[in-house]
Every structure is written in structure tokens, then in C-alpha cells.
Amino acid sequence: MNKEEITKKEIDYQTIIKTHLWTAFLATTGGTLALFFNLDNYTKVLFLLLGIYFSISFLRDYFNKTVLIRKLFNELEQNK
Numbered sequence: 001m002n003k004e005e006i007t008k009k010e011i012d013y014q015t016i017i018k019t020h021l022w023t024a025f026l027a028t029t030g031g032t033l034a035l036f037f038n039l040d041n042y043t044k045v046l047f048l049l050l051g052i053y054f055s056i057s058f059l060r061d062y063f064n065k066t067v068l069i070r071k072l073f074n075e076l077e078q079n080k
Helices: 003-036 042-079
Strands: none
Touching: 003 042
């Protein structure tokens, strides 16, 4: 395998991870919003805070993957 094929495979792999991060973000945010409207004990407040933390983490990682994929595309274009 040459460098171009390896870069293409890496782009595919990173795109799959990016898709999973987006799905995790949506699921976590949905659950967090559901908890927000029903805060009657401290356990739910704890899970709300954890949900906010994980939602922000997933969104940050999603955008980091976007930047990485763009860098890989630029690297692929420079190697042609």
C-alpha cells in the first residue's frame, strides 16, 4: 500500500469515528434535556451535570475530527 491509499483509509476511519461522535452527542444531549425537565432529586442533578460534560466533550471531539480530516485531505492533495 502506498501513502495515498493509507491516507484514504485513515480518512475513512476518521469519518466513521466522527459519525459515532455525532450520534453520541445527540443521544447524550437528548437524555440531558430530558433530565433537565425532571430534577426532583440529587441523582438526577448529578446525571444532568455529567450529561452536560459529556455532550461538550463529544462536540469538541467531533470538531477536532473535522479538523483532522481536513488536514488529511490537504495532505492527500499535496501528495498528488
